[in-house]
Amino acid sequence: MASSVPPSPSSPPSPPPRIRVGSAPDSWGVWFPEDPRQVPWQRFLDEVAEAGYEWIELGPYGYLPSEPARLLDETGSRGLRVSAGTVFTGLHHGPGVWDATWDHVASVAALARAAGAEHLVVIPAFWRDDKTGEVLEDRTLTAAQWRDLTSLTGRLGREVRERYGLRIVFHPHADTHVDTPENVARFLDATDPDAVSLCLDTGHYAYCGGDSVALIETYGERLGYLHLKQVDTGVLAQVAAEGLPFGPAVARGVMCEPPTGVPALEPVLAAAGRLGVDLFAIVEQDMYPCEPDRPLPVARRTRRFLRGCGV
Known part of the structure; x- marks a missing residue:
């Protein structure tokens, strides 16, 4: 006789991994x-909402409203959500900078958390001035500085x-020590x-001679954020020949609208998806x-291009 006991319900399948696309104030020329x-x-x-994005970063602390209720109201009314905040740190200088670093980090982390973010992007300090090149x-x-940088970043x-x-995601960057x-x-x-x-950051890594796909394939378990x-390779060659700092290099157009530069983003996204x-x-x-x-038309075209890449 067949059993009359119904089979146990199976657990619902886990949702497939997602690559969630967003943009940032940086894409509107905002650095400060x-x-x-x-x-x-x-x-x-x-404009970021009009371009078709649903996720944003906070950008430089103080650009967007820093009062959580207002920030949530302004983003929510436009159908936007926050993926991360960003901080700059100089932890290679050792324990003596910890307290000042933490004061800054805590302000940004508190706002990011209140806005629903799960990540904090950490960028190391520049070794030369981003504007003047000093x-x-x-x-x-x-x-010793490497030990301070790595141990204090772990503590952070x-x-x-x-x-x-929040989970910190460390951002190698041009004109820094990483x-x-x-x-x-x-x-x-x-x-x-x-x-x-x-x-x-696929642009910074290419700017500094790196292969993003190779990095993902080697250190994939460390990748937490993209x-x-x-990069425009022609402008980059000029930048290298002249020894330009990153700020003037950007003003010259070293970072370019996809798909006109390197690296090709389709293979990067495919490697990340794997x-x-x-x-x-x-x-x-x-x-x-x-x-x-200038930013809005570029942002619209970029969003269309990324949809063509499957994200």
């Missing part, structure tokens, strides 16, 4: 909390997770994967400074 050459924050929010310190860290990751529930493939590998090998994930941008994890892929079209009417 206040600057007369930048579009007002209201215009950024209006050399601020040696571009190569000592062994643990404390941000414990106090704010830039080239060799330095990125050294940083990743020396940090705790449970405390520190990687924010791979920034999407491309990891089988949820990821944010935030467009950062460095354009500081730019005319106020």
Whole structure:
């Protein structure tokens, strides 16, 4: 006789991994909390939504409203959600900078958490001034400075997770000490994967000689976040020949609208998709400074292009 006991219901299948696409104030030429050459924050929010994005980053702290209720009202009314906040740190300077660093990090992390974000993008300090090119310190860290950078970044990751529930994603960046493939590998090998994930910026990594697909295939378990941008190789050759700092290089157009530059984003997104994890892929079209009417058409075209890449 067949059993009359109904079979146990199976657990619902897990949703497939997602790559969630967004943009950032950077794509509207915003680098600073206040600057007369930048579009007002209201215009950024209006236009990023109009371009077809649902996710944004906070950008420089103080550009968007820093009162959580107002920020949520302004983003929510436009159908926008926040993926991350961003901080700059100089932890290679050692324990003496911890308190000041934490004060800044805590303000941004609290706002990001209140806005519903799950990530905090951490960018290391520049070794030369981003505008003037003035050399601020040696571009190569000592062994002791590497130890301070990696150990304190790990501490930052643990404390941000414990106090704010956010995961830090470390962003290698041009004109910082974590830039080239060799330095990125050294940083990743020396940090705790449970405390520190990687924010791979495809443009910065290409700018510094890196292959994003190779990095994903080698350190895929560390990838926690993506920034999407491309480099104009012709302009980059000029930048390298002239020794330009990053700010003037951007003003010259070294970061270009996809798909006109490198790396090709389709293989990057495919490699990230093969990891089988949820990821944010935030467009950062460095354009500081730019005319106020330029960003929206670029953002629309970029969103269409990314849809063609399957995201």
